Amino acid sequence: xxxxxxxxxxxxxxxxxxxxxxxxxxxxxxxxxxxxxxxxxxxxxxxxxxxxxxxxxxxxxxxxxxxxxxxxxxxxxxxxxxxxxxxxxxxxxxxxxxxxxxxxxxxxxxxxxxxxxxxxxxxxxxxxxxxxxxxxxxxxxxxxxxxxxxxxxxxxxxxxxxxxxxxxxxxxxxxxxxxxxxxxxxxxxxxxxxxxxxxxxxx
Amino acid sequence: xxxxxxxxxxxxxxxxxxxxxxxxxxxxxxxxxxxxxxxxxxxxxxxxxxxxxxxxxxxxxxxxxxxxxxxxxxxxxxxxxxxxxxxxxxxxxxxxxxxxxxxxxxxxxxxxxxxxxxxxxxxxxxxxxxxxxxxxxxxxxxxxxxxxxxxxxxxxxxxxxxxxxxxxxxxxxxxxxxxxxxxxxxxxxxxxxxxxxxxxxxx
DNA sequence: TCGTGATTTGACCAACTGGTCAAAGTGAGG
DNA sequence: CCTCACTTTGACCAGTTGGTCAAATCACGA
Numbered sequence: 001x002x003x004x005x006x007x008x009x010x011x012x013x014x015x016x017x018x019x020x021x022x023x024x025x026x027x028x029x030x031x032x033x034x035x036x037x038x039x040x041x042x043x044x045x046x047x048x049x050x051x052x053x054x055x056x057x058x059x060x061x062x063x064x065x066x067x068x069x070x071x072x073x074x075x076x077x078x079x080x081x082x083x084x085x086x087x088x089x090x091x092x093x094x095x096x097x098x099x100x101x102x103x104x105x106x107x108x109x110x111x112x113x114x115x116x117x118x119x120x121x122x123x124x125x126x127x128x129x130x131x132x133x134x135x136x137x138x139x140x141x142x143x144x145x146x147x148x149x150x151x152x153x154x155x156x157x158x159x160x161x162x163x164x165x166x167x168x169x170x171x172x173x174x175x176x177x178x179x180x181x182x183x184x185x186x187x188x189x190x191x192x193x194x195x196x197x198x199x200x201x202x203x
Numbered sequence: 204x205x206x207x208x209x210x211x212x213x214x215x216x217x218x219x220x221x222x223x224x225x226x227x228x229x230x231x232x233x234x235x236x237x238x239x240x241x242x243x244x245x246x247x248x249x250x251x252x253x254x255x256x257x258x259x260x261x262x263x264x265x266x267x268x269x270x271x272x273x274x275x276x277x278x279x280x281x282x283x284x285x286x287x288x289x290x291x292x293x294x295x296x297x298x299x300x301x302x303x304x305x306x307x308x309x310x311x312x313x314x315x316x317x318x319x320x321x322x323x324x325x326x327x328x329x330x331x332x333x334x335x336x337x338x339x340x341x342x343x344x345x346x347x348x349x350x351x352x353x354x355x356x357x358x359x360x361x362x363x364x365x366x367x368x369x370x371x372x373x374x375x376x377x378x379x380x381x382x383x384x385x386x387x388x389x390x391x392x393x394x395x396x397x398x399x400x401x402x403x404x405x406x
Numbered sequence: 407t408c409g410t411g412a413t414t415t416g417a418c419c420a421a422c423t424g425g426t427c428a429a430a431g432t433g434a435g436g
Numbered sequence: 437c438c439t440c441a442c443t444t445t446g447a448c449c450a451g452t453t454g455g456t457c458a459a460a461t462c463a464c465g466a
Binding site for chain 4: 407408409410411412413414415416417418419420421422423424425426427428429430431432433434435436
């Protein structure tokens, strides 16, 4: 049923999504115009709309593609691994994503900040299920005495917030630090923070 | 020079700012229209513009008023107080603000996410100075052995991010938790998180 | 080389939106 | 009750923007 994509289609769709990511992450959905995206993609506006039905379609396609990538680090947290290493590894991966993919982080943040109208369902289904599953794992680690007692949901929220902060609030972080690159120190700090949080008290 | 405000001016300006906060925090600057704000304020559009020069003027006025309120909790951190109590008190106040003033938090978050074009200068002056000052205090507490060694800047970032997360990403938090009010558990969790982070190791 | 479907575009449109303005309405002090 | 400054508004405008369309151009297999 699905016709295979021609090389031109592939190239142009990719260019449009890339341009869309650039523009949407800077100005938000309502703040971005088709002309901006078209120019950034090196295409004419009608040509954009030949590949995507509407502005919203570009935005939605982008979000959906993004969601997988975004959940992947949590998915990779291994129930069989060493608990503290697994959680710290998750923090590490998440912070690295903030550094490597700040545009994606900001696009996502903007969507949620404005009420997540395009992905509400996804959040309350897939995301919720995934977090619930990992929360169980964390509770088991706790029961086994491998980590200190902790609310797994809020632990995850705090990992999300602290790591994404360096992408989403980048301007503020740099204003406060005066231009020093924050990521190295952030990694050390967050490692310490969650290590102290999770290390079981000596008996 | 400044004429005193009449009662009508006071009432209407207040109504406009309140409506602006409501609308801007939901849709962002570009996503909000004067008509929306006017309707929400119970005024006609030209009447809005009798009180504020432009849409941007409403937004800017709102941001400036907000900034004081926003920094106040950090300002109140007392160098003379008990270190751990002071920092945990700050966390507490900040989370309470997320609960009581989510619109303000989201408005602020949106501004920064989009590059903080209206308050960039403020961030790199006032905010930066305030944080630097408090960082010194925290370092002194550390030197006195009252708290565990910690990077004061990233400590503050992590307090901002974890507390504001409950306002800014409210939709996501509630989607994951399935409607349970997050704030009580969040308070317990964050108290634990920062207490474990800051409690000095036994010698 | 040709024909056909895929691709591209200039011209255009309707809706929306920020902002203006002249005129009408209103209320508090004299 | 009158006046004058303050307040309010309907009508309007110009720029922007998402989206359409018919016609032109291109690319590729036969």
